Amino acid sequence: MAEVLVYVDHVDGAVRKPTLELLTLARRIGEPVAVALGSGAEATAATLAEHGAVKVLTADAPEFADYLVVPKVDALQAAYDAVSPAAVLVPSSAEGKEIAARLAVRIESGIITDAVDLEAGDEGPVATQSVFAAAFTTKSRISKGTPVITVKPNSAPVEAAPAAGAVEALSVSFSAQATGTKVTSRTPRESTGRPELTEAAIVVSGGRGVNGAENFAIIEGLADSLGAAVGASRAAVDAGWYPHSNQVGQTGKSVSPQLYIASGISGAIQHRAGMQTSKTIVAINKDAEAPIFDLVDYGVVGDLFEVVPQLTEEVKSRKG
Amino acid sequence: MSLRIVVCVKYVPDATGDRHFAEDLTVDRDDVDGLLSELDEYAVEQALQIKEAADDDAEITVLTVGPEDAKDALRKALSMGADKAVHVEDDDLHGTDVMGTSLVLAKAVEETGYDLVIAGMASTDGTMGVLPAILAERLGVPQVTLLSEVSVEGGAGGVVKGRRDGDTASEQLEASLPAVVSVTDQSGEARYPSFKGIMAAKKKPVQSLDLDDLDIDAETVGLEGAWTKVDSATERPARTAGTIVKDEGEGGKQLAEFLAGQKFI
Numbered sequence: 001m002a003e004v005l006v007y008v009d010h011v012d013g014a015v016r017k018p019t020l021e022l023l024t025l026a027r028r029i030g031e032p033v034a035v036a037l038g039s040g041a042e043a044t045a046a047t048l049a050e051h052g053a054v055k056v057l058t059a060d061a062p063e064f065a066d067y068l069v070v071p072k073v074d075a076l077q078a079a080y081d082a083v084s085p086a087a088v089l090v091p092s093s094a095e096g097k098e099i100a101a102r103l104a105v106r107i108e109s110g111i112i113t114d115a116v117d118l119e120a121g122d123e124g125p126v127a128t129q130s131v132f133a134a135a136f137t138t139k140s141r142i143s144k145g146t147p148v149i150t151v152k153p154n155s156a157p158v159e160a161a162p163a164a165g166a167v168e169a170l171s172v173s174f175s176a177q178a179t180g181t182k183v184t185s186r187t188p189r190e191s192t193g194r195p196e197l198t199e200a201a202i203v204v205s206g207g208r209g210v211n212g213a214e215n216f217a218i219i220e221g222l223a224d225s226l227g228a229a230v231g232a233s234r235a236a237v238d239a240g241w242y243p244h245s246n247q248v249g250q251t252g253k254s255v256s257p258q259l260y261i262a263s264g265i266s267g268a269i270q271h272r273a274g275m276q277t278s279k280t281i282v283a284i285n286k287d288a289e290a291p292i293f294d295l296v297d298y299g300v301v302g303d304l305f306e307v308v309p310q311l312t313e314e315v316k317s318r319k320g
Numbered sequence: 321m322s323l324r325i326v327v328c329v330k331y332v333p334d335a336t337g338d339r340h341f342a343e344d345l346t347v348d349r350d351d352v353d354g355l356l357s358e359l360d361e362y363a364v365e366q367a368l369q370i371k372e373a374a375d376d377d378a379e380i381t382v383l384t385v386g387p388e389d390a391k392d393a394l395r396k397a398l399s400m401g402a403d404k405a406v407h408v409e410d411d412d413l414h415g416t417d418v419m420g421t422s423l424v425l426a427k428a429v430e431e432t433g434y435d436l437v438i439a440g441m442a443s444t445d446g447t448m449g450v451l452p453a454i455l456a457e458r459l460g461v462p463q464v465t466l467l468s469e470v471s472v473e474g475g476a477g478g479v480v481k482g483r484r485d486g487d488t489a490s491e492q493l494e495a496s497l498p499a500v501v502s503v504t505d506q507s508g509e510a511r512y513p514s515f516k517g518i519m520a521a522k523k524k525p526v527q528s529l530d531l532d533d534l535d536i537d538a539e540t541v542g543l544e545g546a547w548t549k550v551d552s553a554t555e556r557p558a559r560t561a562g563t564i565v566k567d568e569g570e571g572g573k574q575l576a577e578f579l580a581g582q583k584f585i
Contacts, residue, residue: 034550042321044387058355068464068465068484068493069453069463069465070463087355090552092367094449094466094486094487095486097448097449097450097453098450098453098463098465099452100450101418101448101453101454101457102453102454102456102457104419104454104547105419105422105454105458106457108547109547110417110546110547110548111418111419111450111547111548112548113448113449113450114447114448117427126551128557131340131447131553132340132445133335134554134556135340135555136338136340136341136553136554136558137553137554137556138345138550138552138553138554139550139551139552140548140549140550140551141548141549141551142510142547142548142549143546143547143548143549144547145547147407164522177457177460177462180461180462180463180495180496180499181462181464181493181494181495181499182464182493182494182495183491183493184481184492184493184494185490185491185492186489186490186491186492187489187490187491188488188489189487189489189490196487202584218356226584226585229460244468244485244506245485245487250444250447251333251359251441251505252505254543256585259579259582259584269335269336269441270335273335276556280582280584281559282575282578282579283563283574284571288564293562293564294559296558296559296562297559297562297563297566297578298562298564298565298567298575298578299562299563299564299565300564300566300567300571300572300574300575301564301565301567302566302567302568302571303567306567306571306572307567307572308572309572310570310571310572310573311573311575311576313572313573313574314572314573314575314576315579315585317500318580318585319585
């Protein structure tokens with residue numbers, strides 16, 4: 001069976017959920033061979049093996065942390081040369097897309113980004129994408145070279161599929177471009193203890209109607225009662241009420257959770273682009289004419305300062 | 321020598337319009353008004369700010385690849401304050417994918433001459449967000465992308481510095497020029513063209529180039545030359561109308577009941 005390269009997104013050996021989803025998709029088109037780079041790379045192997053990786057290629061070097069993107073492209077290309085895979089799958093993070101795109105140029109292959117599904121086809125893998133702010137669904141494939149495809153979080157279930165997961169050291173020689181862009185300092189994001197926005201099963205978002213940074217505590221309270229991530233509309237972020245890292249929409253994160261709760265968000269195209277593929281959508285808004293109500297499975301026309309706290313209390317009491 | 325900045329911009333269908341696909345499954349550019357991609361306005365703005373910080377010792381060229389109407393996007397950038405424009409236009413470019421577009425841009429950037437290339441974080445139509453990285457790969461220069469802050473020190477032979485806010489960390493980056501930069505919508509609000517700027521833009525030079533001028537084989541671009549193929553595009557069915565209730569004091573509880581029924585609680 002053909003091998004499929006899967007680029008591993010991990011933090012010091014802890015594999016992030018979208019990579020496990022990629023393994024599910026990779027198994028549809030071949031045998032997953034994982035590529036894990038940087039500090040803690042070898043520690044990823046056990047988790048990757050549980051989810052179907054037949055091999056785990058690892059490499060660590062200071063270059064991966066000290067310089068931007070290119071050292072990782074060099075390593076992924078080394079893995080490509082070693083394996084000659086049928087396809088290369090990469091998580092659709094900002095960095096993942098850049099790594100995938102540069103690899104595609106080097107190996108003279110087409111690239112598809114932000115796939116939301118993947119299946120085997122007669123002429124190679126067929127990728128489903130959601131485009132024009134999720135107004136259209138397209139099916140595409142790569143017509144030249146080895147398919148390089150990046151896949152969005154929450155596009156497939158995480159499945160247990162035990163495989164050998166044999167660790168092999170990957171030998172990487174860095175290109176002249178590898179040290180072009182130096183990372184002179186790095187400040188880790190403070191952890192909120194909440195799930196990662198793009199990976200969360202439930203997202204609770206606040207918008208203009210929240211009307212102030214201090215009022216986001218109400219949104220956070222509901223999120224915490226549900227074990228959800230917190231999102232914000234561009235209006236709320238531009239007003240300085242919530243960090244840009246939590247922005248949902250065209251210029252922020254694109255999310256596709258099981259449940260999306262929009263509070264005080266009107267539902268402009270900019271916002272819809274980032275959440276329209278959510279499975280169940282719920283909204284609370286004062287304005288019965290707000291476009292967000294066109295999308296919802298359940299909507300409450302009312303004051304979020306009344307409705308949200310009542311909902312939070314009800315969730316807490318039901319959960320006991 | 322003064323700093324040569326090339327800003328890559330895209331002419332896109334208005335995202336608030338009813339966007340759809342043409343029969344050949346390329347983006348329909350006829351039925352929806354086009355404009356300068358909003359995210360590219362941030363790139364033009366940062367170019368202007370870099371020029372101002374260099375006491376105007378810089379020249380800003382705005383570059384686009386697109387049909388005749390794409391001149392509108394160039395005019396907008398010129399009216400914001402860019403100095404001149406380059407428009408790559410050729411019938412054979414219809415349907416070109418990101419690989420072909422990046423090839424054309426790389427050739428045009430080299431033809432124009434550059435110390436710094438600035439792009440937006442993504443287009444508002446294709447939304448891939450990978451073109452700046454591909455351009456850096458093709459040009460063989462450092463990639464300093466997705467910056468929320470950017471500055472140039474030391475002019476043409478100097479360095480570019482910036483802040484990249486990633487998922488897990490915020491990074492300070494530095495690279496020697498020449499380099500390719502992309503900026504996010506957090507880099508600073510783009511200015512509106514002044515009346516004076518709009519009048520001045522009409523007199524600024526717009527150079528037209530075609531594939532022959534750039535020595536690019538027509539077979540490597542266009543729909544036929546694309547390395548990806550769209551097999552189908554289907555309009556997403558409208559979501560079925562949901563239940564809407566008016567809060568009469570029990571709205572939160574009713575919502576909880578719905579969520580419990582869906583097994584979310």
